[in-house]
Amino acid sequence: MTPEAITAAFSQGAAFHFARWGRPIVPVVFGVDDATLSTVKGAIEAVVTLARHKMAETDPELGANLMVFFFRDWEELPAVPNLDRLIPDLGPLCTRLAAQDAHHYRLFRFDDQGAIRACFTFLRMNSALAELPAEDLALSEAARMILLWGEGAPAFLAQGGGKTLLSPEISALIRAAYDPVLPVATRDPVQAHRLGARVSLAR
Known part of the structure; x- marks a missing residue:
């Protein structure tokens, strides 16, 4: 996911708000x-x-x-x-x-x-x-x-192996968001870049 997509996933309107x-x-x-x-x-x-x-x-x-x-x-x-x-x-x-x-x-x-x-x-x-x-x-x-998802969060569910699972994007963001190094909450959009880097490493 791009930083822009991650920013949208945790934004209400133009306001970025991340919390776990x-x-x-x-x-x-x-x-x-x-x-x-x-x-x-x-x-x-x-x-x-x-x-x-x-x-x-x-x-x-x-x-x-x-x-x-x-x-x-x-x-x-x-x-x-x-x-x-x-x-x-x-x-x-x-x-x-x-x-x-x-x-x-x-x-x-x-x-x-x-x-x-x-x-x-x-x-x-x-x-x-x-x-x-x-x-x-x-x-x-x-x-x-x-997580405190925003209006632009990706689809939560996907089909895989004949059953319903969490979508890969949601799973990756959840795991990245709970990295203990990251702040538990922030309104700084730079958090999207931090999450994006962890999602990329996980792949």
Whole structure:
């Protein structure tokens, strides 16, 4: 990938913003059966392993720091106990997302270093998402939470050997992004050149 493509992968509009997790990831998943729960947690573990990052049993600050919610309607979320304490203006947010007919929403929280300290992922299982194989959806969402991706991120999934995998570009960027030599967060676009050099070396 070129530095320009990597810059786009971590930019919102013209603003470059790179961030990775700065603490072990502790996931919890709501609204699924046991089989799907196993699939989602397996995908998260696979992506965390790819990044050479860590998972843990509990987060000392939040208990769980990666929360994934599956549901049918946005109006269900304000009824979840204590969720409004974690998500500011939850009611108006859900009203806005329902009006947009949105099927997903992702919110990151950051520590004083700028690193990711929590992620909340909401997936409204409308027909578009419900038609996706659980394994594909889980893998895509796991990849989306491991870094603060921008609007120009490449395709997250690809076909290989008759099954769905992370795309080579996404896999390479995840591994490069978690090089311990690199800063956990930065708004300096020179980070794209650092990532590009590591992607090239990995090849």
